[in-house]
Amino acid sequence: MTTPVKKVPIHLQSSQNRLLIKNGKVVNEDGIFDADVFVEDGVIKELGRNLIIPGGTRTIDARGRYIMPGGIDPHTHFELQMMGARSVDDFYQGTKAALAGGTTSVIDFVIPQQDEGLLEAYERYRMTADEKVCCDYALHVAVTKWDAKTREEMATLVQEHGVNSFKFFMAYRDVFMLRDPELIEAFKVCKSLGAVAMVHAENGDIIYENTKKLLAAGVTGPEGHEMSRPEEVEAEAVNRACIIANQVSCPLYVVHVMSRSAADALSDARARGVCVWGETLAAALGTDGTTYQHKCWRHAAGHVLSPPLRPDPDTPEALMKKLVVDGLQVTGSDNCTFNADQKALGKDDFSKIPNGVNGVEDRMSVVWEKGVHAGLMDPSRFVAVTSTNAARIFNLYPRKGVVAVGSDADIVVWDPSRKRIISAETHHQAVDFNIFEGMEVHGVAEYVIVGGRVCVDECQIKAVHGFGKYLETLPYPAYVYDAVEEHEKQPRGVARSEADAKRQHEEDLALT
Ligand code: URP
Ligand code: ZN
Ligand code: ZN
Numbered sequence: 466m467t468t469p470v471k472k473v474p475i476h477l478q479s480s481q482n483r484l485l486i487k488n489g490k491v492v493n494e495d496g497i498f499d500a501d502v503f504v505e506d507g508v509i510k511e512l513g514r515n516l517i518i519p520g521g522t523r524t525i526d527a528r529g530r531y532i533m534p535g536g537i538d539p540h541t542h543f544e545l546q547m548m549g550a551r552s553v554d555d556f557y558q559g560t561k562a563a564l565a566g567g568t569t570s571v572i573d574f575v576i577p578q579q580d581e582g583l584l585e586a587y588e589r590y591r592m593t594a595d596e597k598v599c600c601d602y603a604l605h606v607a608v609t610k611w612d613a614k615t616r617e618e619m620a621t622l623v624q625e626h627g628v629n630s631f632k633f634f635m636a637y638r639d640v641f642m643l644r645d646p647e648l649i650e651a652f653k654v655c656k657s658l659g660a661v662a663m664v665h666a667e668n669g670d671i672i673y674e675n676t677k678k679l680l681a682a683g684v685t686g687p688e689g690h691e692m693s694r695p696e697e698v699e700a701e702a703v704n705r706a707c708i709i710a711n712q713v714s715c716p717l718y719v720v721h722v723m724s725r726s727a728a729d730a731l732s733d734a735r736a737r738g739v740c741v742w743g744e745t746l747a748a749a750l751g752t753d754g755t756t757y758q759h760k761c762w763r764h765a766a767g768h769v770l771s772p773p774l775r776p777d778p779d780t781p782e783a784l785m786k787k788l789v790v791d792g793l794q795v796t797g798s799d800n801c802t803f804n805a806d807q808k809a810l811g812k813d814d815f816s817k818i819p820n821g822v823n824g825v826e827d828r829m830s831v832v833w834e835k836g837v838h839a840g841l842m843d844p845s846r847f848v849a850v851t852s853t854n855a856a857r858i859f860n861l862y863p864r865k866g867v868v869a870v871g872s873d874a875d876i877v878v879w880d881p882s883r884k885r886i887i888s889a890e891t892h893h894q895a896v897d898f899n900i901f902e903g904m905e906v907h908g909v910a911e912y913v914i915v916g917g918r919v920c921v922d923e924c925q926i927k928a929v930h931g932f933g934k935y936l937e938t939l940p941y942p943a944y945v946y947d948a949v950e951e952h953e954k955q956p957r958g959v960a961r962s963e964a965d966a967k968r969q970h971e972e973d974l975a976l977t
């Protein structure tokens with residue numbers, strides 16, 4: 466249930482329109498430097514030391530802290546109706562929790578209900594989210610069936626509604642899944658619109674077969690979830706999606722890469738020049754699939770998401786290392802939370818357990834802990850994988866994803882020396898469970914600023930219902946489409962000159 470909230474009148478919201486963040490180290494994706502940050506009217510106005518600042522400006526002392534772009538979580542599902550349940554974090558509590566953890570923008574997925582058009586579903590999400598969000602948000606749209614109307618609606622969404630990304634499911638057969646010929650057409654449409662195609666990459670037909678077999682053999686518990694969709698089932702779909710996208714020159718973003726072999730398939734494709742970007746999840750970095758063996762059913766079911774966590778306990782570190790070397794580029798949360806009574810829908814059949822876990826609040830801390838604190842990742846790469854790369858791919862950069870003059874004042878003041886212990890008892894999310902329960906994390910969002918407003922103040926959350934804005938994402942993100950253009954420019958024919966021909970004839974003669 467949503468907590469009742471009081472709306473803060475607009476005149477009070479804008480009373481503090483100037484802010485100086487002093488003595489900290491600014492971390493951007495391309496480096497770290499000492500600078501104070503002056504914010505006015507929601508935008509970063511000046512960066513440097515010894516700035517001349519108007520009287521009455523609030524000052525935050527960031528000595529010993531990092532000043533970083535606010536996190537961008539490109540993968541949330543707030544109040545999503547799925548598998549007979551509705552995810553419990555709504556757009557208010559979900560975005561409030563995001564802020565608590567240092568995330569200042571989220572991108573949620575419009576997922577149409579059966580018989581609902583894309584535009585209708587989009588309008589429904591806007592009606593729900595606009596008045597609730599505490600931080601800025603944008604929308605991807607999921608395409609769950611393929612027909613002429615869908616094609617037209619995709620164009621309208623891009624041209625009139627600020628949507629530049631569409632998700633296609635290769636799993637959830639008979640519900641959301643598209644087949645290869647449909648994917649080919651859909652990717653062509655994305656390319657023609659300047660959009661980014663996103664895939665949920667798992668082989669839905671194999672999962673269907675495996676699920677039947679396992680249930681018939683009496684495997685009904687949450688462990689059956691992973692057994693029905695082992696990692697090669699994910700890797701095959703990643704590889705297939707990369708090949709289809711490459712053949713029609715469509716840029717591709719693979720959401721929730723959860724296994725080593727899927728990450729390898731993606732980074733191998735990148736090495737071949739395929740225009741593909743990969744996202745992994747806080748869940749995949751912070752926990753693993755040994756949890757499906759847990760003797761407590763609720764605990765095991767609490768970790769059920771798709772693709773699943775992997776039983777190999779080295780997977781989290783392997784995925785982190787992929788992020789470090791740019792084999793993967795983005796971290797999301799895939800926050801899609803269900804309470805115990807909702808998970809219990811699958812008590813006797815793992816295939817009916819609503820899929821999803823938490824992460825929107827803890828993503829930044831988990832990536833910092835397992836990446837930076839563990840000594841695998843530097844703070845600049847942390848910024849890249851938690852904020853900048855998502856901003857670039859979905860065309861929000863440089864408005865978002867960087868601490869720079871002219872950018873939105875979406876800032877997190879991060880204390881790397883402070884620690885906290887993650888727990889469902891203390892988190893800000895609506896869900897009754899936390900997959901990171903008991904994990905000690907170094908790195909805490911001490912101040913979180915959205916559009917110049919201090920929404921987390923000395924670790925105290927001061928979120929405002931409805932304060933966030935809808936972000937229009939425009940087509941043809943340069944970061945993505947420049948890569949596509951470059952890839953298309955590569956010569957395809959054989960370059961021949963008279964000199965080459967002569968040299969070749971001489972070589973052929975020498976061989977005979
Ligand atoms: O298990 C998951 N990932 N739930 C949310 C829906 C999706 O496929 O992203
Ligand atoms: Zn998915
Ligand atoms: Zn338990």
Ligand code: ZN
Pocket residue numbers: 540541542799801
């Ligand atoms: Zn998802």
